[in-house]
Amino acid sequence: MKDTAIVAARTRVSVLLPLPLAGAYDYAVPSSMTIRPGEFVSVPLNHRELVGVVWDPPPTPDLNPIPDRRLRPISGTLPVPPMTESLRRFVDWIAAYTLSPPGAVLRMAMSVPAALEPPTPQAGWVLAPPGGNSRPRITPERQRVLDALRPGEVQAGAPLAEAARVSLGVLRGMAENGLIRPALLPHRRRFARPDPAHPGPALAADQREAGAALRAAVAARRFGVTLLTGVTGSGKTEVYLDAVAECLTQGRQALVLLPEIALSAQWLDRFRARFGVAPALWHSEVTSRTRRDTWRAVAEGEAPVVVGARSALFLPFPDLGLVIVDEEHETAFKQEEGVVYHARDMAVVRARLSQAACVLVSATPSLESLTNAETGRYALLHLPERHGGARLPAVEVLDLRRTPPERGRFLAPPLVEAVGETIGRGEQAMLFLNRRGYAPLTLCRHCGHRMRCPNCTAWLVEHRAKRLLQCHHCGHAEPPPAECPECGTANSLTAVGPGVERVLEEATALWPEARRLVMASDTLPGPAAAAEAARAIQDREVDLIIGTQIVAKGWHFPHLTLVGVVDADLGLAGGDLRAAERTVQLLHQVAGRAGRAEAPGRVLLQSFSPEHPVMRALVSGDLEAFMQEEAAMRRPGHWPPFGRLAALIVSSEEEREADRTARDLGLAAPGGEGVQVLGPAPAPLALLRGRHRRRLLLKTRRDIAVQPILRDWLARVAVPNHVRVQVDVDPVGFL
Incomplete structure (x- = not known):
């Protein structure tokens, strides 16, 4: 009877797991727990424990739910701020738009599992209270330690020893003699707060005017997109840093996306010159410990400004007030593997769901962004002159x-x-x-044989400094052969181009x-x-x-x-x-x-x-x-941005299976006014990383949503387990 009463007292919640699953799973909430949407929880799945997020209830209830008695209970909650509603909606939006499993998108927002665990308390030393009958001897070394510690102040051991010019053994000896005692270090902000009032560079009149417009957009605390253009060297960075300053004044967080964050040393120098400190960095080159600290600091509101690569879009900002996409035209913002998305477009969505201002920046903006500015969807600011004469x-x-x-x-x-x-x-x-490299092609002067990658439809690029022939698609590398693999002629291979x-x-x-x-x-x-x-x-x-x-x-x-x-x-x-x-x-x-x-x-x-x-x-x-x-040229044919595209890339290790699935998709292709399917056809890279690839391209008018068409199309074709069909909505490349 006791177990029955506990089960009856439970409620059910949906928990989304960071796995490529179709949706959230239902779990029971023990009566001792209070669970709210966004909470990070540990739950059982099969024979293991996983961490997921309590998700919002579905808009339409399940007509055949699993009975309460069969639900497994939540194991526990994690001591981390809940995922905000705006980020949960962002995950759902991307999943729906890209036709990806929601759990696969959630995984990008939970990319640092270590950050979900509470930080380990750090021990230090503090002055012991006076008292006791013993009078320990005070050596010059011990006196320097006492001088370096203020009453009530806790200092870490290594910095304290360095400041007092003593060894850690001296500190331990002082603790044994009752002069100092161990204590936990107080919580310290992981990132210094940038100063919005820090004096920045002098701006020209047109820069000040553009900066004022961006400040006003941020101060409005509502969603809007501004396209900031200008000739190269016109000072666009200094102008949008004014918007960052206003965001800091408003007490909100700012995100700046750069296409090549690992190569942006000069940008960081400009930021320090403008705000006095460095921002939080987020990209693949930072250490795992820095990623953990940064993720946690963002979630706790202690990282006021983050500059990062496209994956920074999925950080858990509690109050995002500004999103900037610098060099918005760059194709590096397109994620081509896993969940396929364009960070520029998703940045606009993230800003809208957060009621934040969004600024797209480029000297050579994309035709998509220019068209949005011309039609009034985006505001437009232009800097026509180079800075400083x-x-x-x-x-x-x-x-x-x-x-x-x-x-x-x-x-x-x-x-x-x-x-x-x-x-x-x-x-x-x-x-x-x-x-890159020395030459894009190596061929035999005698028989014309070309050195090709065994895994890809690509020529091997010679890197003479490394003495390698390398594929820039799959990474395959081999030393240049002494003789032609085809005809056997020695010393006949030559670099072309x-x-x-x-x-x-x-x-x-x-x-x-x-x-x-x-x-x-x-x-x-x-x-x-x-x-x-x-x-x-x-x-x-x-x-x-x-x-x-x-x-x-x-x-x-x-x-x-x-x-x-x-x-x-x-x-x-x-x-x-x-x-x-x-x-x-x-x-x-x-x-x-x-x-x-x-x-x-x-x-x-x-x-x-x-x-x-x-x-x-x-x-x-x-x-x-x-x-x-x-x-x-693009408008009459309804090519982007005046129409919509979505690609289906069929791939398999077996060429026959790729052809068969592509053929079945072609036979089931949708039709109707304003809808056209091109293909199937071999992809330009017909073999990539050992997989044979075929492409189909769906083209529609601008006013037709491609996602419902794609869902219906894919549902009508049985795809074998060993065949992969990747969906690329709004493709930017066609390889």
Whole structure:
């Protein structure tokens, strides 16, 4: 009877677990517990204990619920602030929008399990109260310890010993003699609070006007999106830091998303200069202990400002007042694995659910954001001039058909001459090529065999410095063979095309006295290396920078006056919907590194197609007209942003199974007015990491929601267990 009474007194709650499950599970609440939505709880599942979150009741009750007597009870609650309603709604929203299991989205919001446990108390030392008959001897060492401790103050052992210039053994001896005693250290804020009143740099009139508009948007304490644009070097960062200052004044939290947070040393320097302290950092390079402390500090409201990569969207902010997406056009904000989402778009959703202001920032905004600004969905602020009197660089196209490089080289004579003159004046030059390694292709001169990745539809890239042929998709690497694998001819393999290593080799031959630095993801493996590279360039320890797309991401090098783009046509091939838009954005950002101080800048673009609209736009500087032309081409066919896309990527280790499932999906494809399905067809990367891939693309008008169509479509096809169908709503890439 006693057990029956306990069961009758229980209530049921839904608990969402961080697993790829269809939804929440029901659990019983023991009568001794008071449970509310958002609580982190431990629950039994099969034969193990898992941590989940008490979820909101479903909008429509289950018509056939599991009987109360069969429910397993919640094991306990965790001592951590509950997940806020806005974050729970955000998890549900992303799951519904991307057609992902809610538990898979929740897992991103619970990415640091250690943070859910209470912090371990830290012990220190405090002065013992006077008293007792014994009078311990006071040596000079002990006196220094007594002088370093104020009455009632608790200090950690190591800092106290260092301050008093004694060993930890001296402290233990003093404790045995009753001079000091152990005590728990008081809770200390993990992050210093940025000072919104800290004097920042002097702003120009247009910057002050834009900053005032952003401050007003934050002070309104309601959702709204502002697109902040401006030429490169116009001081957009300083302007949106004004919005961060207003958010701090309001007592709310701010989130800044950067596309390459591990490489943003200069951005952090600007933040410190503006607020006096560093923000909390969130990205893959921080240690597990820092991630634990940061997650907990955010949840407890002790991290006023977080700057991070796209995963920072899922941190547990209790009062988020501002979300900033810097370089909003960057494709790095797209998550391509697991739950597929675009952090820029989800940042807008997170801000809306938190009643926060959202600021999207870019010198080359995406066509999606520009269209939203033109239609009034977003407010628009524009900074037309470079800060401090600097002028935009002059851009020229070098027609490689008229002035080709010398045989076996990749730099045309006019570019070689310009670099030599720039270095000769004591200024810095940059050579840009968005291709890592030495050469993108290695082939046999005798039989034409090409070195290909065994796991992917991709050529192996030669990395001569590492003596490796490497796949940039799956990571496969092998040493260059001494003879051709196909015909057996010795020493017949040759490199075709340039990578940054090959440009470095050519630069070394041309300017042997120049101090050179390569900036690529494999030469700058983390924040420390990036910060050191930036310091060396700023301190004029480098004459020539050779870089990939990393160099386009917001660097400020005041002594850099020349940028040479080795292959300006590189991004235009492949038939990608956004190829021209991406190329003009990337090259404009790279060009913007030149002439950011008093000395004028110059940009030379090597191209076989100087008449291409991208090249004309870069030379004229009229990106607005270029984007209007892009919009005019996409609008009639209902291509984004004037229509919607969703991709289905079918993959399997068995090619026949991938083909069969793709065929079945094609036969079950939806139709109707304003709905079109393209495919199935082999993906451009038809083999990736050992899996055969097929693609189907759903295209609809802008006013048609793709999610209901996708759910119905997928429900009509039985997909074998060993076949994976990935859904990509709003794809930005088509590989």
